[in-house]
Amino acid sequence: MPGPPRVTLDDVARRAGVSTATASRALGDHPHVAAATRARVREAAEALDYVASPEATRLAGGPTGRVAVLVPHPSRWFFGELLEGLEAALRAADLDLVIFRVGGPEERAAFFARLPARRKVDAVVVLAFAVDELEHARLASLGVDVVAAGGRVASYPSVGIDDHVAGRQAMDHLVHLGHRRIGMIAVGDTQRSGAGPSGKDVGCLAPEPDGRTSAWRAALGDAGIAPDDELVVTVPWGGEGGADGMARLLGLRSPPTAVFAHDDETALGAIRTLRRAGLRVPEDLSVIGVDDHPLAALTDLTTVAQPVRAQGRRAGELVVAALRGELADGLPPAELLPTRLVLRGTTSPPGAPR
Known part of the structure; x- marks a missing residue:
C-alpha cells in the first residue's frame, strides 16, 4: 500500500501562514527573515515532520543580497523614476539591484527561456509590464518573491495608480x-x-x-x-x-x-x-x-x-517586507497611490479669446 503523501514545503508555508519563498528562506536561516517568522516556520515544519528535499534545500540556499529588476525600457523617464525610488528603498536595506532589460519580443523571450537557471537573487521586481502564463511559470520556478511596480501585474503584490x-x-x-x-x-x-x-x-x-x-x-x-x-x-x-x-x-x-x-x-x-x-x-x-x-x-x-518615484520606493519596501516574512501568504491588494490635477496653460474653455 502507498504510504502517506510526502509533506512539501508548500504544506509548511500554509501551516505557518507565509509564502513558500518565505518558508524556504526561514528554513535556510536567511538573515532578512524576522525571528518570529523563522520560529513559526520551524514549528510548522516540526509539527508536519517535514524533511527538506534536495530541490528545496537548493532554493533555500544562502542569501545573495541581490534583487533582480525586469525593465522593458530603462532609458525612458517613467522607468528611470521607478528605478530611482526602488533603488533607494533596497539600498536602505543593504540590498543590491540587478537590472535585466526585457524590451523587444525576442529579447524578452530569450530572457525568460534562460530564467530557471538564474536562481542568483533573493527577489524579483517587475516594472510596469504584464507577464503571460509561461513567463509567470518561469518566475515561479525561481522560488523567490515577486513584486510589481507601475501597475497591477498577474498575481503579485503591486504598487501603481488608479x-x-x-x-x-x-x-x-x-x-x-x-x-x-x-x-x-x-x-x-x-x-x-x-x-x-x-x-x-x-x-x-x-x-x-x-x-x-x-x-x-x-x-x-x-x-x-x-x-x-x-x-x-x-x-x-x-x-x-x-x-x-x-x-x-x-x-x-x-x-x-x-x-x-x-x-x-x-x-x-x-x-x-x-x-x-x-x-x-x-x-x-x-x-x-x-x-x-x-x-x-x-x-x-x-x-x-x-507619483512615479514613490511607486518604485513603495515596491522596494514590499520586497524588503517579503524577505523578512512580513507579507501574509496569498494575494495582497494592489496599493494605489493618489494622482492630482495640475492646472497649467494648455487648457481653457472652448473658443476662449486670446
Whole structure:
C-alpha cells in the first residue's frame, strides 16, 4: 500500500501562514527573515515532520543580497523614476539591484527561456509590464518573491495608480471647462513606457480594462454627451505618435475642441502638430496629458500628476517586507497611490479669446 503523501514545503508555508519563498528562506536561516517568522516556520515544519528535499534545500540556499529588476525600457523617464525610488528603498536595506532589460519580443523571450537557471537573487521586481502564463511559470520556478511596480501585474503584490481615476480627473476638467467634443489619443503600443495602462501587455494573466479609455467614456456619459468613437485614435507611445494622432483628429470634418492624451509625451507631440498647423493652444484647442513628466512644467502642459518615484520606493519596501516574512501568504491588494490635477496653460474653455 502507498504510504502517506510526502509533506512539501508548500504544506509548511500554509501551516505557518507565509509564502513558500518565505518558508524556504526561514528554513535556510536567511538573515532578512524576522525571528518570529523563522520560529513559526520551524514549528510548522516540526509539527508536519517535514524533511527538506534536495530541490528545496537548493532554493533555500544562502542569501545573495541581490534583487533582480525586469525593465522593458530603462532609458525612458517613467522607468528611470521607478528605478530611482526602488533603488533607494533596497539600498536602505543593504540590498543590491540587478537590472535585466526585457524590451523587444525576442529579447524578452530569450530572457525568460534562460530564467530557471538564474536562481542568483533573493527577489524579483517587475516594472510596469504584464507577464503571460509561461513567463509567470518561469518566475515561479525561481522560488523567490515577486513584486510589481507601475501597475497591477498577474498575481503579485503591486504598487501603481488608479488609471480610471486619473483619466476622470483629466476628462472632468475638460468637461467642467465646457468642452463637449473631446478627442482622445490613446496609446496602444504594448512595448512602450509603463506610464499607466499602456504599460500593461495583452498577455496579462488577469487583464484589466484600459482605465484611461474607460474614463473618457464614463466622463462623457455622466455629462450627457454621447461618446463619438470617431474622436478616438490609437497610436504608438511617444511624441511622434501623438503628433500623428493629432493630425488624424484635425482631418475630421468636425475636429474636437479639446484632446485628452494618455500621457504627457503623447500630448506634447499633439501640441507640436497644432502649432505647425497655425492653431493656438489652448485658445483654438485644449490639450491635457497624464504623468507630470519634467517637460510638462517646462512647456506649461496641463496634466494629471502621478507619483512615479514613490511607486518604485513603495515596491522596494514590499520586497524588503517579503524577505523578512512580513507579507501574509496569498494575494495582497494592489496599493494605489493618489494622482492630482495640475492646472497649467494648455487648457481653457472652448473658443476662449486670446
